[in-house]
Amino acid sequence: MMLASGLSRCGVPAKACSGQRALPQLAAPMCRPASSLLPQLRLTTCHASSSDSEPSVLEQAASAVAPTNGASSSANSAATSVLATAAEVSSSTPSTPEPEDNNNKDDKDAPKHLNWVPDASGLAPLKFEPLSGSEQGWANFKLLFALPWRRFKKDAVLTFKLEGEIPDQLQGRFSPGFSMPQIIDALEKAAVDPRIKGIAVEISPLAIGWAKAQELRRYIQLFRDSGKFATAYMKTAGEKEFYLASAFEEVAIAPTANIRLAGFSVAGTFLRGVLDKVGVEPQVQRIGAYKSAGDQLLRRDMSEAQREQLGELLDDIYEHFLDTLAQARGKTREEVADLLDRGVYDNEVLLAEGWVDSLKYEDELIEDLKKKTGGKEDEVAKVGLSRYSKVSRSAFGLNGKKRIAVLRAGGAILGKASGVASGSITPEGIIPKLRALAKNKKIAGVVLRVDSPGGDALASDLMWREIQKLAEKKPVVACMGDVAASGGYYMSMAAQAIVAQPLTVTGSIGVVTGKFNLAELYERVGYAKTLLSRGKFAEFLAADNRSFNEEEAALFEESAQFAYRSFRDKAAASRKMPVEDMQAVAQGRVWTGQRAQQRQLVDVLGGLHEAVALVKQAAGIEQGEKVTLLEVSRSQTSPLKLLGGGANVLAGLAALGSLAQGGTPSAAFSQALGAAVLQQAAGSLLPGMLPNGLTAAAGLQLLQQVSAGQPLCYMTEVDASSLVSAGGVAVGAGAAGAAAGGLSSGLGGLFEDEEALMQALFMQLEEAFEQLL
Numbered sequence: 096m097m098l099a100s101g102l103s104r105c106g107v108p109a110k111a112c113s114g115q116r117a118l119p120q121l122a123a124p125m126c127r128p129a130s131s132l133l134p135q136l137r138l139t140t141c142h143a144s145s146s147d148s149e150p151s152v153l154e155q156a157a158s159a160v161a162p163t164n165g166a167s168s169s170a171n172s173a174a175t176s177v178l179a180t181a182a183e184v185s186s187s188t189p190s191t192p193e194p195e196d197n198n199n200k201d202d203k204d205a206p207k208h209l210n211w212v213p214d215a216s217g218l219a220p221l222k223f224e225p226l227s228g229s230e231q232g233w234a235n236f237k238l239l240f241a242l243p244w245r246r247f248k249k250d251a252v253l254t255f256k257l258e259g260e261i262p263d264q265l266q267g268r269f270s271p272g273f274s275m276p277q278i279i280d281a282l283e284k285a286a287v288d289p290r291i292k293g294i295a296v297e298i299s300p301l302a303i304g305w306a307k308a309q310e311l312r313r314y315i316q317l318f319r320d321s322g323k324f325a326t327a328y329m330k331t332a333g334e335k336e337f338y339l340a341s342a343f344e345e346v347a348i349a350p351t352a353n354i355r356l357a358g359f360s361v362a363g364t365f366l367r368g369v370l371d372k373v374g375v376e377p378q379v380q381r382i383g384a385y386k387s388a389g390d391q392l393l394r395r396d397m398s399e400a401q402r403e404q405l406g407e408l409l410d411d412i413y414e415h416f417l418d419t420l421a422q423a424r425g426k427t428r429e430e431v432a433d434l435l436d437r438g439v440y441d442n443e444v445l446l447a448e449g450w451v452d453s454l455k456y457e458d459e460l461i462e463d464l465k466k467k468t469g470g471k472e473d474e475v476a477k478v479g480l481s482r483y484s485k486v487s488r489s490a491f492g493l494n495g496k497k498r499i500a501v502l503r504a505g506g507a508i509l510g511k512a513s514g515v516a517s518g519s520i521t522p523e524g525i526i527p528k529l530r531a532l533a534k535n536k537k538i539a540g541v542v543l544r545v546d547s548p549g550g551d552a553l554a555s556d557l558m559w560r561e562i563q564k565l566a567e568k569k570p571v572v573a574c575m576g577d578v579a580a581s582g583g584y585y586m587s588m589a590a591q592a593i594v595a596q597p598l599t600v601t602g603s604i605g606v607v608t609g610k611f612n613l614a615e616l617y618e619r620v621g622y623a624k625t626l627l628s629r630g631k632f633a634e635f636l637a638a639d640n641r642s643f644n645e646e647e648a649a650l651f652e653e654s655a656q657f658a659y660r661s662f663r664d665k666a667a668a669s670r671k672m673p674v675e676d677m678q679a680v681a682q683g684r685v686w687t688g689q690r691a692q693q694r695q696l697v698d699v700l701g702g703l704h705e706a707v708a709l710v711k712q713a714a715g716i717e718q719g720e721k722v723t724l725l726e727v728s729r730s731q732t733s734p735l736k737l738l739g740g741g742a743n744v745l746a747g748l749a750a751l752g753s754l755a756q757g758g759t760p761s762a763a764f765s766q767a768l769g770a771a772v773l774q775q776a777a778g779s780l781l782p783g784m785l786p787n788g789l790t791a792a793a794g795l796q797l798l799q800q801v802s803a804g805q806p807l808c809y810m811t812e813v814d815a816s817s818l819v820s821a822g823g824v825a826v827g828a829g830a831a832g833a834a835a836g837g838l839s840s841g842l843g844g845l846f847e848d849e850e851a852l853m854q855a856l857f858m859q860l861e862e863a864f865e866q867l868l
Contacts, residue, residue, distance in 0.1 A: 301336055332354050363401060512524070554582070
């Protein structure tokens, strides 16, 4: 029986439990802690006093029930039994209460997962498992009674398009694109669905990182292991798209496709020259030799430390590309390297050398699919991903009785939500979910999926604390996406184990903070500012019209060092490492997942499957037992975003906000103009500065925090999606096409998802009118 801290089994304060009502003359039993349920919670039990002068509670009870001279032998036996029990308890009961030890996690009654140590060798691998005969029969029976919107023709091909950004969490009603969980779920179901003959996927320029590409390849391979066909089709592609396509059984490209395979590059951007020209002096403290986030404001070129860590990232990606493509296409590493170095542009060469399987236009591909699916001459039997997503996993027995929650956190970490559909992580968005999961007894454990370059240090710390509290109640395993660095790592390290893909970008344990001195800018434009203050450091951060004095500069550096030490020491404690060892791998340095594992920053290499397997391991669930994954995160998109684009929306909101607060029309116009200018400037500058698809609104908020002297746990050293082809295939093209979300490749095309298009259109119109009214 679990009781709250400070209560005995009698339900009264632990200082002194009142005697039992049935035995009013008995001595009051003493209460002592019996075990630690959690570090802050104690379970107390009542033990009778065992002093020499007084009989124990059980002895008095035995005396009370002791028979008289005429009692039966059964009564004598009962009394003897009670006395024997009393003697045994008395001998094992201490005479004084034991002191509480809130840190005793070795107690036998503590949750078992608190002492759990991740064991990668005991994890079940990700592999295709066919349905048994009875499971297949039961699935066929269920499909007979499927709802109309879950039905489609037998022997169909599942078709969809991968393009632009692929969000890491389920999308709201106003987001027409497909997400990672949606795609993975469809591949798992299609592998065992008797109605699906194969998949055909068009791969266009992608705006994702290498970790997501790795995750997608694994589930495509799982589908292929089912024995069904898998075809990839490309019209425009670079290294990342080609890498993903190599997981398919057949790689087809258009005869005139733009396929550029030339190698990999990453760029650093530096704004010091721009700031000098406009009269802005950045006063930045970046703690950590490799914390190059501050370099963008302070330097005009790349530092040796940044060059070193970016070089290692490129090495890992290059080596992985060589190994993977060589294995997939039956080549050697040297042949793959030679392909990149030759800069092949002739698709006939790619076909002749076996890098692709066929050159086909879309109509030719459709004819091939008709033959594979046995469809009619005038159409191919197909089902789009939007419709197929409605098919339940339970139809194929893929769910289990026990539940594991998946909480996804993606985007920049902000103190509060910013802008329209900012795609950010905030304490107000994450903490209530963490607390709800802690209270939900039906949840066996939690996978925390983190895909973030970091951001606000305070917000990161608040969420770190709540993740730790959740981990005291049930197993929590962090699963990293494309990037989980700086503040993203801050959140992840609170979990009991960390899983990352080999090419996840992580680490960056460091802090950057600063402010801008605008004195020269003010002088150029004729702006004057005078501050009156009381207190030695009252103008410490308020004075943007001058530089720090010596005392202020010293305080600024000390506060930044304090923030860094707090981050580093908590990382060391969370990872159970000596501070000295953590210091050696911290200092703002970025690592790939495979290098992070070698340095104990990550426990297991893998993805969602491995994270779920670790939660099972910690929760005492058999590896082979099926569980139900509950997605508890869903992105929200406002219909206002659909009514205009970019600066227009932000400007309109700024103007409306000013008018609503009683501002004059001229003030509203100024607000709108300022918002539009900021949005335009951010759109030009921030994409090159901020990684992982960070929105301009979120970027502006982080920039404002830096200028106000707030410490950030943020990584701008590398964009997880910017390590792209040197051959001219721009990820930006994919990002620009992301609004379509992979729904269509043209009217009437093979990969067009008509249902999703119509559904998105009607929902958008409906909700937009509701919002306006």
